[in-house]
Amino acid sequence: MSVENEALWLDSPRATFRVGPAPRPRPGPGEVVVRVAAVALNPVDAVSGFARRRFVYPWLSYPAVLGTDVAGEVVDVGDGVTSLAAGDRVVGFATGQERFRDSAAHGAFQRFTTLAAEVTTLLPADLGFTDAVVLPLGVSTAAAGLFQPDQLGLALPTAGAEKRGETVLVWGASTSVGSNAVQLARGAGYRVVATASPHNHDLVRSLGAAEVFDYRERTVVQDLLRSLQGRTLAGTLAIGAGSLSRTVAVARRADGTGRVASAYPTPATAARRLAARPLGVHVSAIWGGTPAQNSVGPAVFSRFLPAALTDGRYRPAPPAEVIGHGLAAVPAGLERLRAGVSARKLVVTV
Ligand SMILES: NC(=O)c1ccc[n+]([C@@H]2O[C@H](COP(=O)([O-])OP(=O)(O)OC[C@H]3O[C@@H](n4cnc5c(N)ncnc54)[C@H](OP(=O)(O)O)[C@@H]3O)[C@@H](O)[C@H]2O)c1
Structure with a gap:
């Protein structure tokens, strides 16, 4: 049979x-x-x-x-x-x-x-x-965090996106979610700064990040703030254990929107969101499946990715x-x- x-x-x-x-x-x-x-x-x-x-x-x-x-x-x-x-x-x-x-x-x-x-x-x-x-869940989760209005609310990636003056921070950029976030943010015209372990810095740079820092380094928050001086931080994607407290520390002191979207929500995230509010930081929790129910999914999967994969602007990673x-x-x-x-x-x- x-x-x-x-x-x-x-x-x-x-x-x-x-x-x-x-x-x-x-x-x-x-x-x-x-x-x-x-x-x-x-x-x-x-x-x-x-x-x-x-x-x-x-x-x-x-x-x-x-x-x-x-x-x-x-x-x-x-x-x-x-x-x-x-x-x-x-x-x-x-x-x-x-x-x-x-x-x-x-x-x-x-x-x-x-x-x-x-x-x-x-x-x-x-x-x-x-x-x-x-690609799929990494793309979907990164797209949810970057582009949904209830998350960072950034401009969508398009074929000939103009360079924007603003920067996006991707914390945990060598993860599957992060590798896609770097490329999607670049595809939308943003400058990207990122964190990853040193052995992955070349990979993250090759995906389009302008600068990459080691998230285990004690001085990483100060290093990021120095790199953001004179720039506008359009939003931050926080990926990985320990990412939220340190990205909030960056977002509260950098010039910009103060928005942080967390791909690593834990039971403590709701408390952190309340604690971040008086600091001028807006924390949101990502659910990677939401783009399948809103306009972000089709914009990325059906309209952006086919051409971007064909002309090599986007590469499956990690x-x-x-x-x-x-x-x-x-x-x-x-x-x-x-x-x-x-x-x-x-x-x-x-
Ligand atoms: N909310 C959602 O719907 C959703 C959806 C998908 C994933 N997630 C979550 O997002 C995270 C990433 O998922 P993934 O599939 O992209 O993971 P993954 O690719 O399996 O993650 C492996 C990477 O994690 C990095 N990493 C480990 N500890 C880290 C830390 N403390 N800070 C930053 N990076 C760290 C490592 O980077 P280095 O080797 O460079 O150190 C490694 O490259 C996970 O926590 C996952 O549960 C959430």
Whole structure:
């Protein structure tokens, strides 16, 4: 008997993953079904244990199919989709884990999945699936933080964006979210200053940052303030443990909007937001899935990225490291992700 589809199932928040048969998805209006060639792994997939899973996605129905980052070939096209056709090579943001979707048919970790066309990007012929698949959640989270009006509210990236006088600070720029934030902010015309470990400074510069500082350096806040003298700070993206207190210290003293968007919200973030307000700093918490529900997702995934990837203005980063083949290789990859990576995206071919 041929199996129509196969998925990496999570039967309950307490369960371990298992590979098993799954229904072959059918595209709804505005959706495409993709034959998955590669998936990338993210910290949100690596959350383990009942309490943590319930905390991060309390709404999720089980059995669930996790995963957000998919590259593959379009095999079915739903009503109303005009931008994509069967046979197209694409990368897209799988939203099965999102509260508004909560659907196993839309999770990444399976052979066939369903993507919303508006957050799916047509790939140039010379860009491989394993390279491209590093993009979706990193792009979506960075775009949410930079461009949504409830976050930094910056101008969107466009083909011929004029250089702007203002600077964006990306703290944690060698992360997946940060690598995309640097490039998206540059694509919108902003100057970027960043932090990362010294061994990743060349990478972050190559993505477009004008200056990069070591976030572990005791003097990093003063160093950033010195580099921002005479400039306007349009906004700050705070990524990684410990990023919020130090980015608030920069934002309160630099000339600029005083806006800080945190990709690392913790239970303490709400208290920090209140404490930052009298200092003239506005802290917001990012949820990486929100662009799939507003105009930022289509602006970046459908309108900006296809041309920017084709002409080399945008490059998938951090680089992919293929760690195995087949859905059964995902759990070991998640284990490795929990141990920590540096400027690498773990990828599994399917
Ligand atoms: N809010 C959301 O919806 C959302 C969505 C996606 C991710 N996130 C969060 O955003 C963070 C980054 O996720 P990711 O997938 O982009 O991570 P990632 O690529 O797996 O992160 C690895 C990188 O983290 C950097 N790093 C480690 N500790 C750091 C610190 N204290 N400060 C700054 N950078 C640090 C390391 O940089 P160096 O090697 O250069 O030191 C390394 O390159 C995670 O905390 C993740 O949970 C949130």
